[in-house]
Amino acid sequence: METTMSDNRPLASSPFSRRLFLGGAAAASAAALGACGSNHGSGSSQGAGGKTAIQQWYHQYGESGTQQAAKRYAAEYKDAAVTVQWIPGDYDTKLTSGLAGSSGPDAFEYHLSRALVTSNEVVELTDLIADVKDDYSDADLGSCTVDGKIYAIPMIDDPQLIFYKKSLLEAKGISSIETLDDLVSAAKELTTKDVKGLFSGNTANNDGGALVGPVIYSTGGRYLTQDMKIGFDTGLVADALLKLRQLGTDKSLLLGAPTDWTDPGSIQNGLCAMQWIGMWAVPTMSKAIEDLGVMPFPKAAPNGQPSVASGGWSAMVSAKSKHIDEAKAFTKWLWVDNTKDQEDWSLSYGFHIPPRKSLAAKATKLQSGVAATCVQLNADHGVQNDPNWTPAMGTALTDAVTRIVGKGADPEKELAAAVKKINTELQKF
Incomplete structure (x- = not known):
């Protein structure tokens, strides 16, 4: 496997x-x-x-x-x-x-x-x-x-979720991670000279990596509504993306790993305390990690909820x-x-x-x-996944997130520009 x-x-x-x-x-x-x-x-x-x-x-x-x-x-x-x-x-x-x-x-x-x-x-x-x-x-x-x-x-x-080593969290007194703020704090606390707090992809520090979708979902949003409109609150998502940026600023993210987030090698080999990965890797992770735990992506807004990218x-x-x-x-x-x-x-x-x-x-x-x-x-x-979300919409949002997370751009301005492009695409429907 x-x-x-x-x-x-x-x-x-x-x-x-x-x-x-x-x-x-x-x-x-x-x-x-x-x-x-x-x-x-x-x-x-x-x-x-x-x-x-x-x-x-x-x-x-x-x-x-x-x-x-x-x-x-x-x-x-x-x-x-x-x-x-x-x-x-x-x-x-x-x-x-x-x-x-x-x-x-x-x-x-x-x-x-x-x-x-x-x-x-x-x-x-x-x-x-x-x-x-x-x-x-x-x-x-x-x-x-x-x-x-x-x-x-x-x-x-x-389903993709956050898997973690229970003993590492317990050693730091981390009993639960309920919010995105909790995740940022925990990742920083778990980071040592040998182990990073979180691995969510080798590009995560530049473009948010695989966590962008879960961030939107955990604010309570979706990419699109059923009646083909923008499905997320740009202000809430902007705040959440600033927290993704903080993970990079804190140097809590594992970057440049031998394999990317879809492979369990990083958490199994002790390179990180927590890893975003799919359920597909549970058999191998369970054999390698006796105290394996799992949690959803935590809520990213006051009225948000946890999410699982399925x-x-x-x-x-x-x-x-x-x-x-x-x-x-x-x-x-x-x-x-x-x-x-x-x-x-x-x-x-x-x-x-x-x-x-x-x-x-x-x-x-x-x-x-x-x-x-x-x-x-x-x-x-x-x-x-939403089949109505087109590649052009994805590119508009991806480019905005890359500038926000990787280059320090203003999140509300970038998201507003992306939404404008997405609405142009929606009009084509």
Whole structure:
């Protein structure tokens, strides 16, 4: 077991793009594709045994055994010849190019965005889960829905939280961390010449890293409201970003670690007392750290609440596939009907919450210890990605946060400018 089922590897690189943590974005092709039928696009026509050949793409997962499992699932399918493409490195860019060209996937995993829908790169999948729709949470379905139509099937839920060594906090008399102020103080108190208080990514001192989304959520905000307006109070977020900046000023952050925040190596090797990371790493962390604890990101405003960034991956079908019907049938077989393999994918190579509520309820590996706490915190405080948050919106906010946290810029002015750009994007809807 190495790191996360949550985005691009190698291990030393950050597996989630900043766009994802600024609201669940996905890369959009620059080409505007016309509506495509099942007789267009990628994929060869015939595979072994005369069966229809389809390609399924995955990013390179870090956990040992995941690639073999994906290939095993494909081999189990009898109605088509499914070839698994395991994509290392920059999956975003390779997928964007593949969806725009003629040699991309038929079925693939990604994070749904409105841009994928409006550029006609994915097909609607509402019909695939019609019979089991009630077995998914509203949050999971919301992250896979644009304008009331479902374009993706949830594969795994990956909550991200703050994990810590209980003994280090106890030694400093830190009994609880309820607010962002508490977190800043605790990180400073826990920092020694050998150990940093908190690790949240190797870029955290310059751009806030993976914590920007949780900061917004913990002020009580969201990126967007359901009626497509700005979903956060800029004043509250500005105050919270100043506290992120303070973490850097206090030199409480671990920076330049051998691996990024998605890998548990830093906390396991004693480089930090607390680390922001996903539930996927619980098995390895639990073996390495006897006194492992976990908490949500603390509330970041007086009337805010704790938050858990609940990411994940979803299955989609390319609108340029030559075999849309066959790709849909395979996607339904694997990610809707085949609960045995869904359970294996979620629990055998790391810990992830199965999106199907019925599967999650009987996942015994998640019913005790730190894993059970993660599941409960996700249920209480989890916030899923918003497919309506576009890459352009993410860039506007990311650039503002980088200037605020990394360069000392005025937070209210920067956020006001970002909001103006985001509203311009919203008007395009």
